Amino acid sequence: MEKMAPAEFNAFIFHHLTRHQYAVVDRLNVFLAPWVKSAPMVPLVPNELRSDADNLPALLAIDPEADWFPGLLEEFAVSYQRGYPPPFLNLLVVPENVNPKLLVKHLTDRLIIHFPRGKGYLRYFDPKNFVHFKRILWPNQLQSLYGPIAQWTIYFDKRWITELEPGVTEYVPQYWAVKDEQFAALDRLRVLNQALFYWREGLGRPWGSLDEFRVYASLADDITIQEQRAQPDERDETIVGAVGSQFPKDFRFNPNQLQ
16 A cells, blocks of 8 residues: 555545544553643543552543644654654544533553453453454454444554444443453453464454454464463463464465354
8 A cells, every 4th residue: 555645645634534533542662752742631540540640541532633733643643754653542432412511431441451360451442352343252242342423443463443333222331341261361362362372473464354354363273272282381482383384375265154
């Protein structure tokens, strides 16, 4: 895909940002540019992680009339021209009647995921994790993650991709929890994503779609489970190498493979 000219990109990113109401910002990935200092970011800090508050994400209301907004557009443009990831990787479409304070509470609560044997920190705002949720979570659990959010846009594989809410209206749990096997799948994502990175390199092209990615991810996850059971004492790097060596070079994605 050819790179857009500066004027074309500026028009694209302005339209893209302003069709969303909010961004979830990983504050570890933004530099102390002037727009960052003046933008009204609301930190998302669960009680369990108060001691690590500065490293947690924040919610930012997209406001094209704000004095900091041109600086944000400039950073997007510079990042694009240099081939860097954009300043933030999550954008949200939220109905007008949603109370911003309730949205902050919802997104804060979702940072802690519960499972039968405990709880853990879920970096749902990392696109490399988010793309797996449709595969791991049940539809009503995924709806519980979205809550009041109608559309969730992520920057993944060097492009913006929008995922709609599942549309589940019944039996949506308020308590943010998963089963043990689901938490184990989430816990494997660190290793799995490293293996999938090498698999993508083997393809020599971007993922054709999220559907294709998820079929590969499911296959790689099965291999990861087998390798972790066969080599329970090995380091992650060894498991990644073992999974990567089993890249299915003759594999062809077929939409019929989707469940």
